[in-house]
Amino acid sequence: MPKLTVEDLKKIREKTRRTTMLREGGEHRAKITVHMGTCGIASGARDIMNALIKEIEARDITDVILTNSGCAGLCSREPMATVEMAGKAPVKYVDLTAEKIKEVLEKHVLGGKIVESYALGIGSEKTDLS
Amino acid sequence: MEEKEKAYRLHLMVCAGTGCVSNHAFEIKGALEKEIKKQSLENEVLVVTTGCNGFCERGPLLVVQPGNIFYQQLTEKDIPHLVEEHFLKGRPVQKLMYTPPKEKTPIPVLSDIDFFKGQVLIALRNRGLIDPEKIEEYIARDGYTAMAKALNEMTPEGIIEEIKKSGLRGRGGAGFPTGVKWEYVRNAPSTNGGVKYLVCNGDEGDPGAFMDRSILEADPHSVIEGMVIGAKAIGASEGFVYVRNEYPLALSRLNLALKQAREYGLLGKDILGSGFNFDIKVHRGAGAFVCGEETALLHSLEGRLGEPRPRPPYPAEKGLRDQPTCINNVETWANVPVIISRGANWYSSIGTKTSKGTKVFSLVGKINNTGLVEVPMGISLKEIIYNIGGGIPEGKEFKAVQTGGPSGGCIPKEKIDLPIDFESLTEAGSMMGSGGMVVMDEDTCMVDVARYFLSFTQDESCGKCTPCREGTKAMLSILTRITEGKGTEGDLVLLRDLAESIKDSALCGLGNTAPNPVLTTMQYFMEEYETHIKDKKCPARVCRQLNTYIVDENTCVKDGRGCDLCKRNCATDAILGEKGKAHRVVQEKCIKCGVCYDVCNFNAVKIE
C-alpha cells in the first residue's frame, strides 16, 4: 500500500463524494426517482433503474441522486421516472425504455434541457410519505 | 481502492454499536443482505454497518439514505416486508418507524425526531454516516485533513495555541484545559532523550457511561487523528490507547483502524511526507474502575498493579516510564481534529463562558429515550431530560438526576434548570465526570441510591488509601443499616463526617468523589433519610425491610376472590387465609421479601 500524501487524501475524498452526497443529502444536481410500484416493475422499471445505475457509474457522475418510489398512480404509462433538477420543478417521464432514460440523463440531467417528447408534464402532486 | 466508486441508489446504514449488536443487529444485516439479493437489488442497494447511532433505546436501528428514514426496533421477521416495500417499491414502512411516547403519528425522518433534533454533533460527527471499518469513508468525511493541516502547516506551539483558544477541557471528568496540559507536557523535560508519551484513556469504568466505547466503535479514526495532532503538539512519538477488554467490538475496530492508518501511512514514519513519526499501541485493561484514574492507568500500562499514586508529580511531568505523558480521554481526542480544521473560534462559539463545545452524555435510567446524546455545553438539564430524553416513562414524576458516574452527585428536580457545564455541576455537589446521566423518578429511594452507588465505589476502590478503603466500607455499612431500618440519628452525623473526611483526605479522584452521592442526597433529600431513621419508613417503598405488607381484605375477596396465590408463594407461611376468603399477613412471621406484593394480580397486597 503506497504511503499517502495530502493530495492522495483529496483524491480519496473526490472519489467518495457520491457516497457522501447520498448519505448527507449534500449539494446535488438532480434527483431521479424511478417509480417502482408493482405496475412499474411489471412494465420494466427495473431495467430503467439498472440502466441508470450503469450509466451513472460509467460516466462517473457523482452529484445525481437516484431513488425509487411507489406507484405514481398512472399505471398505464409505466415505467415512469421523475427528474428533479436542483431548485426546479420535477419533470415526469413516461413510457420509458433503457434507451430513453439514457437520453433523458444525457439531455435533461446533464444538459439541462427537458426531453419534451417523453415528458408527461412538469410539476407534481404534493407528495406525502404516507 | 477501486478505480471508480460503485453507484448505489440506497445506502442502508445498519447501526452496529454494541447496544444494537446485542440486539441482533448483525442478524438484521444478514437478513437484509439475503433479502436484497433475493429481490436482485444488490447492485442498487448497499448495506453499510455504522457505529453507534446513539438512540440505543430503540435498537436495532436502520437509517436509509438518502432520505434519512429512521427505522427502529427491527426484527428479522420485518426484513422481507421492509425490503420489498421500501427498497423495491419505494414505499417507506410506517410501522417500523419511531413514534414518540404519547403520540400516534410516526416520525419518518431521523432529523425530525426530538432525540436527534437537540443534539450538536462534534465528537460524534460521523456517527451513523460512515462505516467505521472503512478508512476511505472517514477520509471522505474530511477525515485526516486536520491532521494534514497540523502536520504540514502548523507549529506545535500553533496547535497548542489553537487548542487553548478553543477552550477545550478534558472530557474525562475533571475538565482540565487540554491546551494547558499539552503545553505542560511540551515544556516538561524528559530524562530519556526527549521521549514523551501520549495516552488515550479509554478505560470507561462507569457502569452507566458508554460514550468512549461508542466513539471507538463508530469513529476510531477520529481518535487516531486527534492523537497524531496531539503528538505533534507535545512532541511524542509513541502513543497508547488504553481500552478495557470488556469492549471487544471497540478493540477490534480500533485495531483495524490502526492497521488501515498504518497501511495508508497515516501512522508510522514520515506521516504524509511531513517528516513526523508517530505510532499508537493498544493496551487492553482488565476492567478495574480505578484504572480510569490517570496514575493508576499508567501503572497498569507499565504492567504494574493498577493503583493510583499521589500527585504531584503529575503525569505531565512524570508519567509513563517516568517521562512526561499527556493523558486525555477518548472524547477529548475525538474533538481535536474538528477544532483544528474548523478553528478555535468556531468551537469556542459553542457552549458557555467557561465550558466550551459539546459534551456527550449517556442518558439512562427512568427516561424514555435512553441513549447517547451530544449536546452543547450550557444546555439545561430540563432540555436534555424532557426534550431529548422524551421525559419520564409512564407519566411518573421526575425526582433527581445523577450525573458523572457512580461518584457523581444527585441533582434534585428543583435544580432542573441547571445549565450543564463543569462549574455548575460541581457547585451543585455533583460533577461532569465522564458524562453518565442517570434519571430517577418518583419511585426511587434516594437513600437506596446512595447505598447502591457506594456499594459500587466500595467494590471498585483499589484499597490503597485508608479513607477510601475503610471509609467507603464504613459508609456503606451505615447506609445499609439505614435502609434496613436499623439506623440511628447518630449515624447521620457519622455519615456526614465520614463523607466529608473521605472527600477531603482520600488519595485519588475515586476516593475524593465517592462520597458525592451521599453528600448530595443528604443535602437535597435529608427528609428521606430522616423518615428512614425516625419513622422507619421508605417513602418510595424501595427499602423492603421498612415496608409493612398487608392484604386489603376487601380487594382480596372482591377482586381476587381469595385466589390464595400470595399464601402459596410466601416462603415463611406468614400469610393466613383460605381460598375464596380474605387473606392476611402475620407481621411477626413476615420477612418482608415482597413476594406477595409482586405476585398479587389484584393489587390487594398493599405496602404501608
Added chain:
Amino acid sequence: MVNVTLDGKKIQVEEGTTILQAADKLDVKIPTLCYHPLLDPYAACRVCVVEASVKGKTDLVTSCNTKVLEGMEVKTASERALKARKLNVEMLMAQAPAAEPVKEIAKELGITKTRFEIKDPNEKCILCGLCVRTCTDVVGAEAISFIERGKDRTVAPPFNEPSEACIGCTACAYFCPTQAIVFEDKYGREIIHDELHLGPVTAIRVPIRQAVPMVPFIDKDACIHFKTEQCKLCEKVCEPEAINHAMEDEVMEIDVGSIIIATGYDIFDAKKNAVYGYGRLDNVLSGLDFERLCNAGGPTGGNILLKDGRKPESVAILHCVGSRDRNYNEWCSRVCCMYAMKFAHLVREKTGAKVHEFYIDIRAFGKGYEEFYNRLMEEDVIFIRGKGAEVTDVAETPEEEGKLVVVCEDTLLGLVRRVPVDMVLLGNGLEPRRDADEIARKFNIGCSHEGFFLERHPKLGPVHTASDGIFLAGACQGPKDIPDTVAQAGAAASEAMAMADRGTFELEPITSFINEELCGACKTCVALCPYTAITFDEEKNVSVVEEALCKGCGTCVAACPAGAATQHGFDDEEMFAEIEGALSVV
C-alpha cells in the same frame, strides 16, 4: 531555599523537602504509618494529613509526599486535618485492631474506641504497603504484592502460594511496622541452638563477635543486592559512604621469599556416624557448637541452655568421636581429651549439672594436664571408661523419658550401661582439611596418606617441607593442641625469617640440566617435571631447566630419550661407574 511557616514557626528549608521532613526539623511531630524514611512516600494511610495553604488556596495534603513551596503555610493540627486524621486512625483501628502503632497514635489523638465494625480482632496488617514496596522497590524480588482490591485487599505472594520469587530475605518482616509479617524457620527449628549455625544474622556483620579487626563485611551469599541487584539500603544510611557494592574480590599476586602453610584442620563431621544422632536429635552438640554456646558473645550470652531454654541437669561428654576408630579416622586427635574435660569443667561450673565423660583412655600428656584430670574427678565429674556406642531418644524406662540416652560398655564394670542425660557433647576429632590435596599440589609438598602435610623429616625437619622456602605450622601437619601449634609456628616463622634474612638460598648441587645440542625437542621432560622447572624454549627449540626450581629428582634424566637431560652428580656415566664400582668388589 524555600521559606515556609509550619504551625506558626518560620523555617527555611531546601527545595524538594517534604512537609514531614520540614516538620521534623522543627520537632513538630506528625504521626505516620505507611511512611518509612528509606522508601519513597506512598501516601496511603492518610494519617499524616495536614492543612497547607499556598497563594490563598488551602488544601488537605499528606505531609509525607507533599513538597514545601515558597510561602507555604502548614497547619499540622488544624481542626480539618485532625478530623480527617482521627477518622482515618479510627477506621484503621477497626480494620487492624491488633496493630500496636495504630493504637499508639490513637491514644495520642485521644481515641479510645472505634465506632466502626471490627472484622477480625487479631488483624495486624494495616495495608500500609511497606512490605510490598520493600519487596519490589528495595529488594527487587517482587515476591509479594497486594491482591484483590478495596475491602478485600491483602498482601500475598502470587496465587497465595509460596513463591519461588521469594529470596527469603525477610526484609518485608523487618519493614512491617505492626509485626503482621513474621517469618519462621523452614524446618520449624527454634531459636537457641540454631543460632549456632544459621540463626538470624544480617548480611552485613562482623565475622565473629571477638573479631580482630572489628570491621563489618558484606556476606555476598546473604546480601540482597547480590541476588536482585537492588536494595543498597546500607549505602543510603552509611554517612561516610564507606560501602561499595561494586568492589570485587581481588586476586593479588605477592612476591614472597617463603611461605608458611597453616591451613589448620577440619572437625570430624559427627553426622557421618549416625549412632551419635548429631543433626538428628536435639541437644546433641559438637565440640565447636558447644564452644559457641558457652561463649559470652554467643547466642545465649554464655548460658548453657537446652534447645527449649531450660538449663540441663545432666550432660554426657563423648570422647574419640571419629578418632581412634578404624571405621573413620585411626589416629588420635590429641586435643579432644583435654577439651572434653574443659567442657566438663565449664558445665559443672555454669550449671552444676551432672557430667558423665565416656572415654577410651584419658590422654593427659601435657604439662598440668594430668593435674586437671585429677581436679575434675574432685569436681565430681563421672568418668566412665567405655566409648559411647549410641545416643538415642528412645526411652526404655520411665526415667529415660524425654531424655537422651547414652549407651556404652563400661569396661571397668564389664556392663552395658544406659545413661540418661539432657545434653550430649561430642568430642569431635580432627581431620585434614578437605582441600589439603589441592594445597599440597599447589606447593609441591607431600601429604601423608591421611592427608596431613608431610614435613621434610619427622625429627630433623619438622617444620620444613620438601619444597625449600615452604614451611608448616599447626594442625595442617597433624593434630595438635594450641601450645604445640604455637611452638611449631614459632619454629616455622624463625626458619622462614632465617631464609629471608639470608637473602639467598643454596641449591643442592644435584640439579638437572639439558644439553641443548642433544635435545630433540620432544618435551617429554616438560610434562614430567613435578616442579614445573622445565620449560620449552620455542626460539631455540630446546627444553630448559630453571635450576632454582629444580629439586634434583632426576625423573627427567631417566626419561630423556635423547640423553640430553643430565643431572649434576648423577649423570649416566657416573651412575654406570658407580654400578661398575659396586660390582667390582668381589
Added chain:
Amino acid sequence: MDSANFEPRIVGFLCRWCSYTGADLAGTSRMKYPPNLVPIRVMCSGRVDPTFVIKALKEGADGVLIAGCHPGDCHYTSGNFRTLGRYTLLQIMLEQLGVEKGRVKLEWVSASEGDKWARVVKEITEEVRKLGALNWDGVVEQTKQEVAECADEKVKI
C-alpha cells in the same frame, strides 16, 4: 653351583629420602640382613633409568632391587609413579630377554621402615639365590640368535 653356597650379588637403587633412610634405620637399629645387596643412592627412584638395571646385570649383578617411597609419599610428589611405570615395562622386556622375573624387584620402603628394608633384602637375596647366578653372556648370545632368526625370516618374507 650349589645354590646353598651361592652368594648372589644384588644391586639396590635406593631413593635418598625414604628407602636409603630406611636402610639407614635398619643399620642403626642393628638389624641383621644379608650383605649381598650393594646400595646405590639416587635422589629419587624416578631417576632409575632402565639402562641402569641392564648395566648392573651386565656388569655381573644377579639381581636388582629398586626401592622408593610409598605411593603418595614421594618427596618429589610423583617420582615413584614414574618408577612404577618404567619398572612394569622393564619387567616385560627382561622376560623376553630370558631374565627370570624374580631378579628385578620394585619395593616401597619408607624412612621409618627399617624392618621392612631388612625383610625386603632378605627376600630378594633368597629368591635370587634360588635362581642361581645370572648367565648374562648366555642371555646376550641367545638374544643375538633370536634376532638373527627374525632377520632371516624377514628376508624370506
